[in-house]
Amino acid sequence: MTDKLFTPLDAGAIHMKNRIVMAPLTRNRAKNDTPGVLQATYYAQRAGAGLIVSEGTPISPTAKGYADTPGIWSDEQVAQWQEVTKAVHDKGGKIVVQIWHVGRVSHESLIGGPPVAPSAITAQSRTFVGGEFLPTSEPRALETAEIAGILEDYARAARNAIRAGFDGVEIHAANGYLIDQFLRDTSNKRTDGYGGPIANRVRFLREVVAAVTGAIGADRTGIRLSPWSNANDVGIDSDTPALFAAVIDVLNEAGLAFLHVVEGQTGGPREWPQGGIEALRDRFKGVWIANNGYSRESAIEAVDSGAADAVAFGKLYISNPDLAERLEADLPLSPLPTQGLYGGGAEFYTDYPARAA
Numbered sequence: 052m053t054d055k056l057f058t059p060l061d062a063g064a065i066h067m068k069n070r071i072v073m074a075p076l077t078r079n080r081a082k083n084d085t086p087g088v089l090q091a092t093y094y095a096q097r098a099g100a101g102l103i104v105s106e107g108t109p110i111s112p113t114a115k116g117y118a119d120t121p122g123i124w125s126d127e128q129v130a131q132w133q134e135v136t137k138a139v140h141d142k143g144g145k146i147v148v149q150i151w152h153v154g155r156v157s158h159e160s161l162i163g164g165p166p167v168a169p170s171a172i173t174a175q176s177r178t179f180v181g182g183e184f185l186p187t188s189e190p191r192a193l194e195t196a197e198i199a200g201i202l203e204d205y206a207r208a209a210r211n212a213i214r215a216g217f218d219g220v221e222i223h224a225a226n227g228y229l230i231d232q233f234l235r236d237t238s239n240k241r242t243d244g245y246g247g248p249i250a251n252r253v254r255f256l257r258e259v260v261a262a263v264t265g266a267i268g269a270d271r272t273g274i275r276l277s278p279w280s281n282a283n284d285v286g287i288d289s290d291t292p293a294l295f296a297a298v299i300d301v302l303n304e305a306g307l308a309f310l311h312v313v314e315g316q317t318g319g320p321r322e323w324p325q326g327g328i329e330a331l332r333d334r335f336k337g338v339w340i341a342n343n344g345y346s347r348e349s350a351i352e353a354v355d356s357g358a359a360d361a362v363a364f365g366k367l368y369i370s371n372p373d374l375a376e377r378l379e380a381d382l383p384l385s386p387l388p389t390q391g392l393y394g395g396g397a398e399f400y401t402d403y404p405a406r407a408a
């Protein structure tokens with residue numbers, strides 16, 4: 052009997068040939084904020100996944116928080132991404148772009164001024180500025196009137212994604228970046244309609260979802276959350292179950308293609324208060340992509356039991372370009388990568404071999 056992990060799945064309008072997802076992985080190799088042949092090669096090597104989620108991709112020049120991340124705001128970037136999506140499609144893969152605004156997780160040297168955030172609270176976090184990691188800069192609080200412009204940037208990024216040939220987008224609402232900063236009472240101290248009670252803190256996310264689905268349709272829009280992660284020092288909300296239940300109600304209403312959840316601490320322990328993730332999973336009505344620390348065995352078990360509809364793998368996809376094929380054939384996996392994660396060129400990027408058939 053075939054394990055369900057290796058069977059097809061429809062996530063909205065996106066037909067996946069299997070339930071193995073390549074998780075978004077920032078690799079800082081895109082010079083001039085633009086992808087190129089190197090990225091096309093890298094993603095095409097991984098086209099055996101049912102779905103690839105691209106690395107975090109800034110929606111505007113000031114949405115950026117790290118050196119050499121590929122953006123999706125200009126025609127030149129769209130033209131280059133077309134080469135990437137074509138390379139993946141030619142290999143029979145599917146790819147969505149993870150659209151990203153980092154908020155306060157940035158450095159002035161990257162964006163020419165202070166980063167923006169819901170509130171002027173500095174994250175005790177570091178960012179890769181090229182060659183080295185530096186502490187994030189002190190942000191300034193967004194004016195209420197500025198928010199409409201950011202929503203337009205999201206809508207433009209979504210339209211550009213379709214022009215670039217992507218199968219859809221994943222809104223990055225995880226890991227302590229802008230949308231997550233608006234959600235949590237640790238990082239959002241606003242006194243306007245975007246701060247205070249949960250209904251207000253969820254508003255920015257709801258408006259981003261509306262902007263993106265209005266531009267390209269809900270059936271091509273997914274979203275990523277990390278409810279119990281303290282990534283980038285965002286803090287754990289004082290009532291995470293209620294906050295994320297409210298978020299899921301918004302997502303159910305919108306009818307998104309998928310929800311991608313980092314279960315526990317991003318890249319760390321799969322820990323949350325008892326029943327927390329399970330309750331959110333029960334509440335969500337669409338396709339649930341689970342991530343964080345999965346192995347072949349635990350992924351098969353999660354999908355068979357219904358705990359997840361699909362499973363995303365991050366680090367394993369760096370060192371195993373043909374991960375989906377290896378999982379299905381139960382072939383040995385290359386060890387997790389230990390170097391060359393951020394920055395550089397082809398080394399530790401496109402030079403991990405596929406297993407000889």
Ligand SMILES: Cc1cc2nc3c(=O)[nH]c(=O)nc-3n(C[C@H](O)[C@H](O)[C@H](O)COP(=O)(O)O)c2cc1C
Nearest residue numbers: 074075076077106107318343344345364365366392
């Ligand atoms: C090098 C590296 C880059 C990452 N970049 C992103 C990113 O751009 N967007 C994102 O949502 N998560 C990012 N993550 C988190 C991964 O998508 C994933 O959640 C994490 O690695 C846990 O999954 P795993 O145990 O399968 O690796 C990154 C992780 C690593 C190791």
